[in-house]
Amino acid sequence: MFTFREMFTSLAPFFTAAVVIVLSPFVKEQIPSAVSNYLVSMYEKWLSRFSTPQVTVVIEEKGNFKTSNQIYEAARAYLSTLIPNSTKPKRFKVNKEGMQNELTIDIVDNEEVIVISNGIRLKWKLHVEKGYDHRILDRYLELSFDKGFENEVLECYLHHIVQRYENSQNYNGVRLYTRDKGPRLSSRPSGSHDEDGQWISVVLKHSITFEKLAMDPKQKEMLMDDLDRFLGRKDLYENVGKTWKRGYLLYGPLGTGKSSLIAAMANYLKFNIYDLNLSGRYSDEDLRRILLSTTNRSILVIEDVDCGAELDDQRREFDSFTLSGLLNIIDGLWSSCGEERIIVFTTNDKDKLDPALLRPGRMDVHVHMSYCTIDGFKLLATKYLKIEGDHQLYRQIEGLLKNVEVTPAEIAEELLKSGGTDVVLRGVVEFLEQREREKSKAVYLKKLLKSADIDVDAEGLVEFLEQKKLEKAKATEVERLLKSADIDAEELVKFLKQKKVEDAKAAEAKRINPNESDG
Numbered sequence: 234m235f236t237f238r239e240m241f242t243s244l245a246p247f248f249t250a251a252v253v254i255v256l257s258p259f260v261k262e263q264i265p266s267a268v269s270n271y272l273v274s275m276y277e278k279w280l281s282r283f284s285t286p287q288v289t290v291v292i293e294e295k296g297n298f299k300t301s302n303q304i305y306e307a308a309r310a311y312l313s314t315l316i317p318n319s320t321k322p323k324r325f326k327v328n329k330e331g332m333q334n335e336l337t338i339d340i341v342d343n344e345e346v347i348v349i350s351n352g353i354r355l356k357w358k359l360h361v362e363k364g365y366d367h368r369i370l371d372r373y374l375e376l377s378f379d380k381g382f383e384n385e386v387l388e389c390y391l392h393h394i395v396q397r398y399e400n401s402q403n404y405n406g407v408r409l410y411t412r413d414k415g416p417r418l419s420s421r422p423s424g425s426h427d428e429d430g431q432w433i434s435v436v437l438k439h440s441i442t443f444e445k446l447a448m449d450p451k452q453k454e455m456l457m458d459d460l461d462r463f464l465g466r467k468d469l470y471e472n473v474g475k476t477w478k479r480g481y482l483l484y485g486p487l488g489t490g491k492s493s494l495i496a497a498m499a500n501y502l503k504f505n506i507y508d509l510n511l512s513g514r515y516s517d518e519d520l521r522r523i524l525l526s527t528t529n530r531s532i533l534v535i536e537d538v539d540c541g542a543e544l545d546d547q548r549r550e551f552d553s554f555t556l557s558g559l560l561n562i563i564d565g566l567w568s569s570c571g572e573e574r575i576i577v578f579t580t581n582d583k584d585k586l587d588p589a590l591l592r593p594g595r596m597d598v599h600v601h602m603s604y605c606t607i608d609g610f611k612l613l614a615t616k617y618l619k620i621e622g623d624h625q626l627y628r629q630i631e632g633l634l635k636n637v638e639v640t641p642a643e644i645a646e647e648l649l650k651s652g653g654t655d656v657v658l659r660g661v662v663e664f665l666e667q668r669e670r671e672k673s674k675a676v677y678l679k680k681l682l683k684s685a686d687i688d689v690d691a692e693g694l695v696e697f698l699e700q701k702k703l704e705k706a707k708a709t710e711v712e713r714l715l716k717s718a719d720i721d722a723e724e725l726v727k728f729l730k731q732k733k734v735e736d737a738k739a740a741e742a743k744r745i746n747p748n749e750s751d752g
């Protein structure tokens with residue numbers, strides 16, 4: 234038995250020849266046009282019975298809210314894995330950027346990639362539309378296949394690609410996303426800077442876990458229980474009609490481990506981190522878009538929220554975000570899109586926050602990251618110096634830690650210094666004693682200033698004087714080095730002069746166009 238397709242293949246040359254003859258000028262003259270038209274239309278009808286019409290699905294880079302379209306991203310990643318083993322395309326891109334270990338292969342526009350999946354022939358093509366100034370206006374993928382396979386393609390094939398993408402995102406560990414502002418345009422209005430912004434990511438190479446974190450043990454346990462409960466309560470959230478999300482406020486001085494705690498949470502939950510710094514001039518609309526472009530099972534970190542939230546709504550620039558815009562992210566309707574989401578706010582100074590941000594129900598858990606305690610110190614010493622059990626200097630260190638405020642970051646810095654355990658711990662003692670001396674100087678100075686009725690920040694003054702002392706010591710050291718035979722003083726002076734000129738130029742450029750500063 235012949236199949237239709239086989240019959241078509243064998244008869245096609247005869248029909249084609251017949252139509253060519255009918256259409257040739259000589260034959261056309263001999264037969265009436267009505268007859269030749271009829272023959273051609275019959276031929277087309279016959280042809281359409283055997284050739285299958287194509288369907289094309291358009292997958293745009295940005296969704297309706299100008300947020301990134303996950304299918305587009307998944308398809309780009311998927312296509313790049315196909316390139317090395319595909320006969321098509323003939324052109325493709327290859328890249329390796331700073332922090333990446335591997336080469337990344339990517340498709341280029343207008344090159345076809347052909348895939349056969351479950352017997353369906355699929356043709357992929359990337360389209361890039363550019364403006365007169367070569368700026369990219371639009372990017373989309375076209376996926377074409379035979380009509381009749383719509384369900385298989387939409388429900389199985391594309392679904393599989395997205396699933397594969399999500400798995401691969403977590404496969405290499407937690408990813409850290411940060412905001413890339415997109416191309417800088419001089420014509421852009423001075424308000425929003427995020428119009429073309431998108432998230433860019435790297436794998437988070439932070440091996441911190443809760444176990445390695447120096448913080449109050451009870452608080453640590455409470456936090457881990459809270460995260461476990463959150464993960465296991467999908468049904469409860471659904472039953473009570475609450476969005477499956479949780480908010481944490483981490484507050485405490487610089488270097489007490491807020492960022493480390495976020496990394497530990499992400500490693501614990503295997504959630505990606507989206508890191509947003511509010512100093513990036515976002516409008517309310519930007520914030521909504523940014524929120525919508527984050528994925529489920531992720532932690533959205535809003536760092537130093539006091540910097541963004543200290544201005545009230547009236548005093549803000551015209552299209553900069555407002556406090557209510559920020560609150561909408563936490564508990565407004567927009568925040569109910571997606572599930573299994575965590576929002577973390579960090580601040581060095583909780584008192585600076587607008588009370589609206591602290592109202593009950595806004596942030597579910599407040600975590601205070603404090604200065605180093607003896608328990609925290611012992612934990613760090615065990616990790617950094619591999620000390621098992623007790624050490625003779627612990628009592629002295631405990632006494633000193635009760636008296637001065639040092640951050641775990643400062644202690645970590647001391648513990649990283651070279652030398653054996655005893656040398657390093659003695660270094661810690663010296664460091665703490667120095668801080669103790671500074672503290673008593675500040676207390677003494679404060680007393681003096683008070684008695685003279687002078688209102689200045691005594692600690693700041695002591696710190697300033699210590700800094701000056703340090704600088705003076707450095708200057709003496711430079712002088713000593715210059716006098717030694719190894720250093721060519723003239724070369725050095727030339728270099729410093731040159732640097733001064735460059736710094737001045739950079740400062741001037743920044744003054745003329747502040748938007749063209751960093752990045």
Ligand SMILES: Nc1ncnc2c1ncn2[C@@H]1O[C@H](COP(=O)(O)OP(=O)(O)OP(=O)(O)O)[C@@H](O)[C@H]1O
Pocket residue numbers: 445446447448485486487488489490491492493494581602640641642643645
């Ligand atoms: N509680 C901690 N436990 C263990 N290590 C810590 C802790 N706090 C700080 N460190 C060490 O100090 C470094 C800096 O700390 P981290 O960036 O987490 O502090 P932070 O509170 O987020 O500071 P900032 O407010 O400046 O961002 C960390 O990489 C880590 O090595």
